Amino acid sequence: LSKTGAVLNLAKRRKSIRVFKSVAIDLEDVYYAINVALQAPSGANTQPWRFIIIIDNKIKHEIRRRCEESEKRLHENIKVEWFRKWLSDRGITWRKPFLSDAPVLIAVLSRKDVYYSKESTWLAIGYLLLALEERGLSSLTYTPSDKRCVSEVLRIPSEKYSLECVIPVGIAGAEKIKEPRLTLDDVTFFNMYGIKKP
Numbered sequence: 001l002s003k004t005g006a007v008l009n010l011a012k013r014r015k016s017i018r019v020f021k022s023v024a025i026d027l028e029d030v031y032y033a034i035n036v037a038l039q040a041p042s043g044a045n046t047q048p049w050r051f052i053i054i055i056d057n058k059i060k061h062e063i064r065r066r067c068e069e070s071e072k073r074l075h076e077n078i079k080v081e082w083f084r085k086w087l088s089d090r091g092i093t094w095r096k097p098f099l100s101d102a103p104v105l106i107a108v109l110s111r112k113d114v115y116y117s118k119e120s121t122w123l124a125i126g127y128l129l130l131a132l133e134e135r136g137l138s139s140l141t142y143t144p145s146d147k148r149c150v151s152e153v154l155r156i157p158s159e160k161y162s163l164e165c166v167i168p169v170g171i172a173g174a175e176k177i178k179e180p181r182l183t184l185d186d187v188t189f190f191n192m193y194g195i196k197k198p
């Protein structure tokens, strides 16, 4: 497969980063990425996404504290062996230093009162990640195990919005290899399920 392009290059370059340098970033880059995200398609153009840009250190630390508390319980209770190994191979534990080390966290919310709200919001998250990558910024789609305790800190009106994820954004603090991907051939069928390329 020889064809390449700007989007493919960005998509290949993007990785989930869990170690960040505690250095400031330009908020203009964050606005740029959110501006890209809000170009995403949404069910009946409801644009159900909302973004909270968190730069206050006290709030970041409080989010980290609350998340680590609930992640501790979660990690103690992981029973599925392959998942335990998958996490430990990547050094993923209950500790979430990226929540306080990254200079910016973006909390992404979705409206609760419209159809296809989550689908639309996650599409926008995909756009956001690629736009951050374009600006040389690293990110992680962190999905807190206890969203309620994070929502409280952010004063999210829970009757109207759900918290989808918290995205630390910043400069990567360590090199990392790209997680392997399936091939085009692995995931593509023609005309009907199970029929491979003619």
Ligand SMILES: Cc1cc2nc3c(=O)[nH]c(=O)nc-3n(C[C@H](O)[C@H](O)[C@H](O)COP(=O)(O)O)c2cc1C
Pocket (backbone or CB within 6 Å): 014, 015, 016, 017, 018, 092, 140, 141, 142, 143, 144, 178, 179
């Ligand atoms: C819906 C969703 C939820 C995720 N939740 C977490 C999470 O809570 N913690 C985490 O460290 N990574 C999380 N990730 C990141 C994935 O582990 C990561 O995208 C995957 O391993 C592929 O690696 P890559 O993003 O570097 O290509 C999540 C990703 C997605 C799309």
